[in-house]
Amino acid sequence: MSFASPTGSSSSSPPSSNIGDGGRSDNRKEALGWIEWGRGWCSIIGEFLFQRIAASHVENPLTLPQLDGVTCIVTGATSGIGLEIARQLAESGAHVVMAVRKMKLGHELIQKWQNDKSESGLLLNVEVMELDLLSLDSVVRFAEAWNARGAPLHVLINNAGIFAIGEPQRFSKDGYEEHMQVNHLAPALLSLLLFPSLLRGSPSRIINVNSIMHSVGFVDTKDMNMTTGRKKYTSLDGYSNSKLAQVKFSSILHKRIPAEAGIEILCVSPGIVHTNVARDLPKIIIAAYKLIPYFIFSALEGSRSTLFAATDPQVPEYCALLKADEWPVCAYISYDCRPMNASEEAHNLESSQEVWEKTLELIGLPPDSLDKLLEGERVECQYGSKGE
Numbered sequence: 001m002s003f004a005s006p007t008g009s010s011s012s013s014p015p016s017s018n019i020g021d022g023g024r025s026d027n028r029k030e031a032l033g034w035i036e037w038g039r040g041w042c043s044i045i046g047e048f049l050f051q052r053i054a055a056s057h058v059e060n061p062l063t064l065p066q067l068d069g070v071t072c073i074v075t076g077a078t079s080g081i082g083l084e085i086a087r088q089l090a091e092s093g094a095h096v097v098m099a100v101r102k103m104k105l106g107h108e109l110i111q112k113w114q115n116d117k118s119e120s121g122l123l124l125n126v127e128v129m130e131l132d133l134l135s136l137d138s139v140v141r142f143a144e145a146w147n148a149r150g151a152p153l154h155v156l157i158n159n160a161g162i163f164a165i166g167e168p169q170r171f172s173k174d175g176y177e178e179h180m181q182v183n184h185l186a187p188a189l190l191s192l193l194l195f196p197s198l199l200r201g202s203p204s205r206i207i208n209v210n211s212i213m214h215s216v217g218f219v220d221t222k223d224m225n226m227t228t229g230r231k232k233y234t235s236l237d238g239y240s241n242s243k244l245a246q247v248k249f250s251s252i253l254h255k256r257i258p259a260e261a262g263i264e265i266l267c268v269s270p271g272i273v274h275t276n277v278a279r280d281l282p283k284i285i286i287a288a289y290k291l292i293p294y295f296i297f298s299a300l301e302g303s304r305s306t307l308f309a310a311t312d313p314q315v316p317e318y319c320a321l322l323k324a325d326e327w328p329v330c331a332y333i334s335y336d337c338r339p340m341n342a343s344e345e346a347h348n349l350e351s352s353q354e355v356w357e358k359t360l361e362l363i364g365l366p367p368d369s370l371d372k373l374l375e376g377e378r379v380e381c382q383y384g385s386k387g388e
């Protein structure tokens, strides 16, 4: 695969505002413009119609390098794309930690994978640890338990996600809109809290399984929960906004991590994939989903871009190139394992900085957390044992 700076029609040049310029624009944008929204939907429809053709050069399954000695944490590894990612990483020799809420199912899957491989004599190195992203306490407990081992972490794959299509607005026990918490806030907290282990494993990578739906998202940092009535809640907005928030947070993280730290952060679009993510759709739409298999990827196909981002040796070089160019968005790998340009709104560095600050506040971390973590210092989170 060849890597070059992503180029896009309208968002190819970084915006003039800088992270450190202090001032905030008075002309605060309150929603996505019609043109951006239309372009976003064109990208989504384009992905749906052409993903199979555009990704026809990508082998299925993707051939992975030998991963002995590599430790990977995969969230949401009991279903869909995450299950395929965890299985293939393990079969390539990696030590895989399935970070899941259904522990029993996790153990059953390991048993099944091991049985399937019994003839080859391959002994899989997979374990299950409990993680519920709907609880920030659970995220802190998970990170504390992992960091306490003093072991290196090479790849964190933030895969778990929800899209409660057509469902009414719901809030976690932490008080946050559920899409925002599961798809953005909890993975952001997990990524930062695992920094000590990622530094130990450096060069290491954080891969966020994002979505082309971020293209129709908009993040209002004054209303992350969508409760003020400024914009009526729909699950589609809840999902797309959370995915855009993840790109924006990751972009600031990418900018702030010095090259010497050796931690790369990437977002990935898996394509449009037949998984349980559509479980909440009306039955008639689920049936239609099954009738159009040509257009929709299998979970195996949908796992390729994430596995590529997690293992391809050219990735650090590409991330360094974006950093050197002061590109306003972190690396984004498309379903066809090629770099893609994130949405125009993702390039707005001023609002990405606001998302960064607001996210730290919501996940209970002090504003200087990243600096402290990079210095090897402890950071106190208001969640977890301290918050209980």
Ligand SMILES: NC(=O)c1ccc[n+]([C@@H]2O[C@H](COP(=O)([O-])OP(=O)(O)OC[C@H]3O[C@@H](n4cnc5c(N)ncnc54)[C@H](OP(=O)(O)O)[C@@H]3O)[C@@H](O)[C@H]2O)c1
Binding pocket: 075, 076, 077, 078, 079, 080, 081, 082, 099, 100, 101, 102, 131, 132, 133, 134, 135, 158, 159, 160, 161, 162, 163, 182, 209, 210, 211, 212, 269, 270, 271, 272, 273, 274, 275, 276, 277, 278
């Ligand atoms: N499928 C697509 O077309 C598509 C397109 C773009 C992006 N994506 C993204 O791909 C990722 C994987 O989704 P998928 O399609 O594979 O869906 P999926 O089959 O529904 O898998 C989602 C996984 O996330 C886990 N999860 C959900 N809520 C959780 C929580 N509170 N704590 C811990 N784990 C939780 C689920 O575990 P439980 O079984 O315990 O709920 C499940 O293992 C998501 O981030 C999704 O947004 C999917």
